[in-house]
Amino acid sequence: xxKLIGASLIAMMVAIPAAMAQNATPAGTWKTxxxxxxxxxxxxxxxxxxxxxxxxxxxxxxxxxxxxxPKCTACEGARKDQPLIGMTILSGLKKDGNEYTxxxxxDPAKGKTYKSKAQLKxxxxxxxxxxxxxxxxxxxxxxxxxxx
Numbered sequence: 681x682x683k684l685i686g687a688s689l690i691a692m693m694v695a696i697p698a699a700m701a702q703n704a705t706p707a708g709t710w711k712t713x714x715x716x717x718x719x720x721x722x723x724x725x726x727x728x729x730x731x732x733x734x735x736x737x738x739x740x741x742x743x744x745x746x747x748x749x750p751k752c753t754a755c756e757g758a759r760k761d762q763p764l765i766g767m768t769i770l771s772g773l774k775k776d777g778n779e780y781t782x783x784x785x786x787d788p789a790k791g792k793t794y795k796s797k798a799q800l801k802x803x804x805x806x807x808x809x810x811x812x813x814x815x816x817x818x819x820x821x822x823x824x825x826x827x828x
Contacts, residue, residue: 704804706733706773706780710824723827724769726807733780733798735770737788754791764788770809773798785811794819 707728712721723739742748751761759767773783778799785796794811801808805826812819 704800706798706800706807709738709827710735710807711827712824713822715820715822722764724824726770731774733770733773733783734768736766736768737764738766740764752788752791754789755786756791759786759791770796772796785809787811 705728706726709723709725712724713719714721720741722737722741724735725738726733726735740748740750742750749763749765751763752759752767753761755762767786767788769786769788771784773780773796776782779797780799781797783796783798784793786793794813795816796809796811797816798807798809800806801823807824807826808821809824810816810819810821
């Protein structure tokens, strides 16, 4: 009987993390990490609206002597000179197997929009976000860290 209980507990300990990873979603708050400096840049809240992911800037990590809510001077169109906090920078991502594809990501520093895809890593604690032009091989990736 003890062997049966022990085996059941082990099976549950293995199954629960696997089930959690399988059901993990990018919805939540993420700390964006600059791929060039390795430093935190912002907090982005990702929401899932009918299976489509959208991400908005909630907070910026900037030195105290800089504007804490700068405007997107490099942006064009409706985003031109709009505050970065509250701006949608990620949109249109849909689940495709173990990835989220078909979206766009905007780089406020350059004011440019790129095609995007994302994939959860490390049991949902990290999100690898890739922005690219044309094909995914022509772009760059950032690893965002889930805020607890």
